[in-house]
Amino acid sequence: LSRADLAAIERGMGEIRADIRAGRFAWSLADEDVHLNIEKRLTALVGDAGKRLHTGRSRNDQVATDLRLWLRSEIDAMAARLRALRSALAGLAQRNADTVMPGFTHLQVAQPVPFGHHLLAYEAMFARDSERLADCRRRVNRLPLGSAALAGTSYPIDRARVARELGFDALCGNSLDAVSDRDFAIEFAAFASLAMVHLSRFAEELVLWSNPRFGFVAIADRYCTGSSIMPQKKNPDVPELVRGKAGRVVGHLTGLLVLMKAQPLAYNKDNQEDKEPLFDTVDTLADCLELVADLVANGLAPVPARMREAAREGFATATDLADYLVRKGLPFRDAHEAVARAVREAEARGVDLGELPVADLARFSPLVGADVVDVLTLEGSVASRNHPGGTAPSRVREAAAAALARLEAEAAAR
Numbered sequence: 350l351s352r353a354d355l356a357a358i359e360r361g362m363g364e365i366r367a368d369i370r371a372g373r374f375a376w377s378l379a380d381e382d383v384h385l386n387i388e389k390r391l392t393a394l395v396g397d398a399g400k401r402l403h404t405g406r407s408r409n410d411q412v413a414t415d416l417r418l419w420l421r422s423e424i425d426a427m428a429a430r431l432r433a434l435r436s437a438l439a440g441l442a443q444r445n446a447d448t449v450m451p452g453f454t455h456l457q458v459a460q461p462v463p464f465g466h467h468l469l470a471y472e473a474m475f476a477r478d479s480e481r482l483a484d485c486r487r488r489v490n491r492l493p494l495g496s497a498a499l500a501g502t503s504y505p506i507d508r509a510r511v512a513r514e515l516g517f518d519a520l521c522g523n524s525l526d527a528v529s530d531r532d533f534a535i536e537f538a539a540f541a542s543l544a545m546v547h548l549s550r551f552a553e554e555l556v557l558w559s560n561p562r563f564g565f566v567a568i569a570d571r572y573c574t575g576s577s578i579m580p581q582k583k584n585p586d587v588p589e590l591v592r593g594k595a596g597r598v599v600g601h602l603t604g605l606l607v608l609m610k611a612q613p614l615a616y617n618k619d620n621q622e623d624k625e626p627l628f629d630t631v632d633t634l635a636d637c638l639e640l641v642a643d644l645v646a647n648g649l650a651p652v653p654a655r656m657r658e659a660a661r662e663g664f665a666t667a668t669d670l671a672d673y674l675v676r677k678g679l680p681f682r683d684a685h686e687a688v689a690r691a692v693r694e695a696e697a698r699g700v701d702l703g704e705l706p707v708a709d710l711a712r713f714s715p716l717v718g719a720d721v722v723d724v725l726t727l728e729g730s731v732a733s734r735n736h737p738g739g740t741a742p743s744r745v746r747e748a749a750a751a752a753l754a755r756l757e758a759e760a761a762a763r
Contacts, residue, residue: 350401357398361391384408405506407498409528409616414494416623418515420537423631424486425763430635431479431544434642435472436756441645442468443749446742449727450565450656451665458663461730464565464651465745472752474547479759481540489533492517496524499615529615531605534627538602541634542595548637549595552588555649559585564655569648572640587644591637598633601626657727664692664702666725669733670710673724677716687713 350358365387368374380386384403392399442465452462492515495501495508501524508520521527558565568585576582604626612619667688674684691713695702702710703725711717723729735741738748 350398350404354398354401357395358391358402361395361399362387364394365390382408384411405497405502405504406494407496407528409498410493410496410524413496413528413530414492414515416627417489417491417493417517417533420489420533420627420631421486421516423635424482424489424537427631427635427638428479428482428486428763429760430638430642431475431482432756432760434638434645435475435479436753437642437646438468438472438475439749439752439756441649442466442472443746443753445651445653446745446749448651448653448656449660449731451660451663458659458665460668461660461665461727462740463731463742463745464653464656465742465749466731466740469745469748469752471547471551474550475544476752476755478540478544478547481543485533485536485540487518488536490516490518491521492519493521493527493530496521496527499525499528525615529612529617529620531609531620531623534623535602535605535609538598538605538627538630541630542599542602544634545595545598545637548641549592551641552592555588555644556585556592559583559588563659564652565659566652567650568644569650572644572648587640591641594633594637598630601630660727661701661703664695666702666727666730667692669724669730670702670721672733673721674714674716679714679716684714 365374374386374390376386377389380389388399388402391402445465445468446463448464449461450464450467451458452460452467492508492512494511494515495506512518512520521530555566555568557563559568568583568588570583572585572587573583574586576584605623608619608622670691671681671684671688674687675681679687691702691705691710694709694713695705698705703722707717707719707721710721724733731740731742733741735744737744
C-alpha cells in the first residue's frame with residue numbers, strides 16, 4: 350500500500366467505525382456479509398484505495414482473528430466476574446467461620462461443618478474455573494491473520510508485528526489449522542459448562558436451604574417471586590433459573606462439538622454456526638455470575654439457629670465419638686461398632702448422642718470417660734479437625750483470608 354492509500358483507508362475506516370457505533374451504517378444483505386459491506390462502503394468513501402483493503406488476507410483468516418479478539422475481551426471480563434463471585438463467597442465465609450451447620454453425604458446428615466467451610470468449597474470450585482479460563486485465554490490469544498484462505502500469502506507480510514500490535518501472544522503455526530480451528534471456542538464452552546455446573550450446584554443448595562424444611566438461609570425478596578394464587582409462597586426464582594440455564598450452556602458445548610466433528614480441512618461454511626452458541630454461552634454465563642455474586646454479597650442471610658438445630662439431628666457427632674475411642678486405644682473397627690450400638694440406644698430414647706449420660710455411654714466401651722462430653726458438642730467436633738482444609742473455625746478464617754489475598758493478587762496482575 351502506498352502512504353496515500355494507507356491514509357485514505359484509515360480515514361475511511363474511521364468514518365465507518367463511527368457510523369457503526371452510532372447506528373448509522375446501512376447494512377445490505379445483497380452485499381453478502383460484514384466484510385463486503387464494509388469494503389463496499391470504504392470504496393464509496395475513498396475510491397480505489399478501498400479496493401486494496403483485502404490485499405493479503407481472506408475472510409477466513411479475518412473472521413478467525415475477529416472471533417479470537419472478541420472472545421479474548423470477553424474472557425477478561427468473565428475473569429473479573431468470577432473474582433467478584435469468589436470474593437463474595439470468601440467474605441461471607443469469613444463472617445461465618447463459627448456458624449455450625451450439618452454437612453451432608455447422600456443428602457443425609459454426616460458431620461458438623463461451619464457454614465463458612467461449606468461456602469469455601471464453592472470458592473474452590475470457582476477458583477479452578479478461573480484457572481481453566483486463564484489457561485483457555487492462552488490458546489485463544491494466537492493470531493490466525495496472515496493465513497489468508499488456507500495457504501498463507503505471497504505478499505511480504507510481518508505476522509509477528511501484527512501479533513504485537515493486536516496484543517496476541519503467539520502466532521497460529523499452520524495456515525490450514527489457523528482458518529479452520531474452532532478448538533478455542535469449544536474450550537471456552539467447556540470451561541463455561543463446568544462453571545455453570547458449579548453455579549447450578551450452588552443454586553440447588555440455595556433452593557434447598559431456603560425451603561422451610563431446611564430454613565438455613567433467607568434469600569432477599571428481589572431474587573424471589575410469589576405465587577399467583579398462594580399468597581404465602583416465596584419462590585427462589587433466581588437460583589432456579591441459574592440451575593436451568595446450566596442445561597442451555599452444556600447444550601451449546603455439545604452443539605459446537607458436533608458442528609466440528611466431521612469437517613475436512615480447511616475452512617467450511619459450517620463454521621458460521623459457531624457464533625450463536627458461543628455468543629449465547631458468554632451472555633448466559635456472564636448474567637448468571639453477576640446475579641449469583643450479587644445474591645451472595647447482598648441478598649443471602651444465614652439463619653444460624655436453624656443450622657445449629659439441624660446439625661444436632663442425625664447423630665452428626667458419631668464419628669467424633671469413634672475417633673475419641675480410637676485415640677483411647679480402641680481399634681477403629683471396634684470403635685465403629687461400639688458407636689453404632691450407642692447410636693441405636695440414643696435413637697431408641699429419642700435423644701442425641703451428646704444427651705446420653707456418660708455412664709450410659711460407658712456401657713458401650715469402658716474407655717469412655719468424663720472428657721467425652723466436650724467431644725460430642727458441635728463446637729468440639731468442628732474444632733477437632735484443626736488442619737489445613739479442615740473445619741476448625743480458625744482454619745476456616747485462615748482459608749477465607751488466603752482466598753481473598755489470592756483474589757487481590759489476581760486482580761493486581763491483570
